[in-house]
Amino acid sequence: MTRVFGIDFGTTNSSVAYLEQGKPRVVLDKERYKLVPSVVYFYEKADNVRVMVGRAAKSKYVENPFCTIHSIKRFIGKSFDSEDVKVAQDKYYYIIDRDPQAKSHEMDILVRINELDLGATPVDIAAYIFRYLKQMAENFSKEPMEDVVITMPTSQKTRYSTAIKQLCEKIGVNLVGTLDETMASAYAFGYMNKGEHTIAVYDLGGGTFDFSVLRRVPGGYEELATLGDNWLGGDDFDHAVVQYLLKYFQISTKNRSFPGGNRYKDGILITDKDVLRAIKTEAEKSKIALSETQQTLIHVSQVIKEIDPKSDMDVKLSRDLLEYLESELIERTITLALDTIENARTLDPKVKLDALLLVGGQARMPKIKHRLQQVFGDIIYDQILPEEGVAIGAAIYGHLLAAAKQKGGAAIGA
């Protein structure tokens, strides 16, 4: 039977999985990382435009954010007039424009990299990420990537799938199926747990949050309810830490004397964008570290270089404090989760959850698991890692499609 690779193309990170002798395997890169940051960095070398993808590209963000394109998934299959473009234009450094050569107004976004006099569509940019994933999967599995299943966000499905088809043509792979990200997680669960069940998926990634209630039915899953927030994710968790660090720095510099006799009565306002990006990068690192440890040190050099070259930021951050800083965001996800369950119960008042799946990098935060346990009881399923479930589910779905095809087109069963 042909091998089908499942691709989780995420706003923040992407990954690939496949089945080997019935067992899911998540592809690792040369350095044994399974997540590839969905970031493309454009640069010039010997008069040619070159690209970097993944971790190397992400590391260029502090240095040159105008050429470091992240979160491109948000614009796949979207129009320049969409709300997402307006929000992103306020938040992102790179330039999002209307593509004068677009064939349709429904998909007319162009990312401009003025420094290199370059314009690229979201599909062009995503293609760099997919080529990278393809190479990585082929190196790891020692097989060519021919057939793929790609997961999709729950909204904008029609235009998104048109764009994804274009993308697959560009990189020369055969798209055998697409499925919702939440549905993919459910397939991963269903592969390991037989019988009837109703589950919920709590999916908190870098930029978006989704909560869905799904019931096993013959041949797959039925979605009873789903709610989400397209602008709630790990980035907001980072932002909360950044705000704290800025406040801390401001208070600690208040009324301090600096070389040259400068005295600042009300502390320092940091307006240097390079420094702010460095603080954001450190905030994210410390947030991730605090999922494992109780305390971490944050260091940013020369925060107010022009005033004091020795103005480093050194802050100790504890897990308790992080949890306090993030509590409002966590509660927003809980409220949405409870509303989703209420919606599911209007369809079927007897809905009872058998398991709760955690998906997305930000869901690795221990406090989130703890809060969900308090609210929903002891039903969290932890046999699937939050960052692996979607790619594994896509691989399982692909495997089931291939098996059904081999049997002569029989309906697939989860």
Ligand code: AMP
């Ligand atoms: P995803 O889009 O699912 O890859 O999630 C990316 C988000 O998860 C980013 O905001 C990361 O900072 C965050 N993240 C990744 N790993 C962890 C972790 N161990 N603890 C907390 N947040 C994490």
